[in-house]
Amino acid sequence: MRDRCATLEDRMQPAGAPARSAVPLSTHQPESGRLHAGYSLAVLFAINLLNFYDRQTLGPLAEPIRKEFHLTDTQLGLLGTMFTILYAVVGVPFGRLADSWSRKKLLALGMLVWSALTAGAALVTSYGMLVVTRLGVGVGEAVCAPAGTSWIGDLFPVSKRSRALAFFMLAVPLGTALSYMVSGPVAQAFGGRASLVLAALPAVLLTPALITLREPRRGGSESHVSAGHRVSAWSLLRIPTLWWITASGALINFNLYALGTFLPAFVTRVHGLSIARSAFWLGVGHAAAGVFAVLAGGWIGDYAIRKRQNGRMLSAAVMALAAAPLALWSVMQPAGSWGATIVLMCSAYGLLNTYYGTVYSALQDIVAPALRGTAMSIYFMAMYLCGASFGPLFTGRLSDMMARRAATMGGSSVITEAARATGLQQAMLVIPVLSVGLALVLFAGSRTVARDMEARDRQLEQ
Numbered sequence: 001m002r003d004r005c006a007t008l009e010d011r012m013q014p015a016g017a018p019a020r021s022a023v024p025l026s027t028h029q030p031e032s033g034r035l036h037a038g039y040s041l042a043v044l045f046a047i048n049l050l051n052f053y054d055r056q057t058l059g060p061l062a063e064p065i066r067k068e069f070h071l072t073d074t075q076l077g078l079l080g081t082m083f084t085i086l087y088a089v090v091g092v093p094f095g096r097l098a099d100s101w102s103r104k105k106l107l108a109l110g111m112l113v114w115s116a117l118t119a120g121a122a123l124v125t126s127y128g129m130l131v132v133t134r135l136g137v138g139v140g141e142a143v144c145a146p147a148g149t150s151w152i153g154d155l156f157p158v159s160k161r162s163r164a165l166a167f168f169m170l171a172v173p174l175g176t177a178l179s180y181m182v183s184g185p186v187a188q189a190f191g192g193r194a195s196l197v198l199a200a201l202p203a204v205l206l207t208p209a210l211i212t213l214r215e216p217r218r219g220g221s222e223s224h225v226s227a228g229h230r231v232s233a234w235s236l237l238r239i240p241t242l243w244w245i246t247a248s249g250a251l252i253n254f255n256l257y258a259l260g261t262f263l264p265a266f267v268t269r270v271h272g273l274s275i276a277r278s279a280f281w282l283g284v285g286h287a288a289a290g291v292f293a294v295l296a297g298g299w300i301g302d303y304a305i306r307k308r309q310n311g312r313m314l315s316a317a318v319m320a321l322a323a324a325p326l327a328l329w330s331v332m333q334p335a336g337s338w339g340a341t342i343v344l345m346c347s348a349y350g351l352l353n354t355y356y357g358t359v360y361s362a363l364q365d366i367v368a369p370a371l372r373g374t375a376m377s378i379y380f381m382a383m384y385l386c387g388a389s390f391g392p393l394f395t396g397r398l399s400d401m402m403a404r405r406a407a408t409m410g411g412s413s414v415i416t417e418a419a420r421a422t423g424l425q426q427a428m429l430v431i432p433v434l435s436v437g438l439a440l441v442l443f444a445g446s447r448t449v450a451r452d453m454e455a456r457d458r459q460l461e462q
Helices: 008-012 034-055 062-069 073-100 103-123 127-141 144-153 158-169 171-190 192-200 203-211 233-238 240-271 275-307 311-331 338-366 369-388 390-409 417-427 430-446 449-461
Strands: none
Touching: 034 103, 034 127, 034 144, 034 158, 034 171, 034 192, 034 203, 062 073, 062 127, 062 192, 062 240, 073 103, 073 127, 073 144, 073 240, 073 369, 073 390, 073 417, 103 127, 103 144, 103 192, 103 203, 144 158, 144 338, 144 369, 158 171, 158 275, 158 338, 171 192, 171 240, 171 275, 171 338, 233 369, 240 275, 240 311, 240 338, 240 369, 240 390, 240 417, 240 430, 240 449, 275 311, 275 338, 311 338, 311 430, 338 369, 338 430, 338 449, 369 390, 390 417, 390 430
16 A cells, blocks of 8 residues: 655555655655756856846836836836736746757847846836836746746755755845845936846856756656656646645735835835935845745745645745734834834745745646646746736835825825825735735645645656
8 A cells, every 4th residue: 555655756666665765755866966956056046036136127216217207106017017917928938948948048048138128228218118128028037937947846856846946036035135235226326227237247147157057857856757758738727736826826926026116115205215225225134035035935845845745835824924914014114114114024025935935846746847847837927917917006006096095185186205105005005915815825725735746646657
């Protein structure tokens, strides 16, 4: 009889063979070797860091952009929404390409496109031109997640995958932090256009580093499946946990993209910090949150799966629930309390970012190696179209509505800067509300993940 706590290898052994471990994981060492795997992960992390640095560059520049082009918060939010929609749509064919073509070439081309158009934004003279450059950045960046996560899945066995993916996704908070810490001060000293050019320069070094990597074979970290194993892409639709994970992606990215677009403006408007100071301290906070996220999320994810098959999803649910009161407390701080606001919101941000080490590895656990790029691209399309694309737009629209209401209640026919501060503060309350919703969705996914892991094993054994 098979024991539910048997390892994947044990399930493949003949009856009566001795069990290798009580851990429900494969500990197969990938053929690429530890040193090469570590170096490859470092390069992929650096590429993802640049990906999120470039993506978030406009966040610290939100106030200068708004004033230069005379924009509303809705227009600022729409800038992020249009980027996200195109990013999501083109990600699906890129995901399929990542499963059938060279991931190295795909990443190199994507990095070239997004870096060139990030720098090109420095030449824009209108809001429309800025939109066009950001759409181009979205096309280039759409290759990074499916190609990068698929590559990592083939480098590291299941027992180490949470920590590897958590490190890769550390680029989210650290890329945002660097964008805040560099773009804000550079913009104040030399102008926002200089910040955009500076953001594109690291690609000159990263492209040659990427070309030197040796790409692993697909399924190389799975001891129980051959590289040539083929599974129908339609089988992804029959995985209940994948639907819950996709819904959770929509919720967390609504929050993260809303924060990325409006948190610097929130600290500046409500608490009176300059663009440079708010960007710097938010950068410090995001860096600290990122270190916590990679250490906690990766360790918790790999520890939890050893204790129970749904441990990764349950851990993510607890972290999301814990983030909600911290975010609420941060938003409700009185004007001038910028220190408490940043500490509390960055703490909530760190808890939310443990999602990547836990949930992304859970997604890898339920999907066959030959479909990881496709699964990630479908996941990204759904979560961006249904979550991230609405985060900046909905928050910006709500901020404008609340600002107009605050101005009217104050007896003014003009929306003042004070009214805009009040409106944005009220709009940011959506963050803690959706954090609670995220926790509920992740908990629901924890109730189906064990069955889906077992179904994947049976599928690969056929």
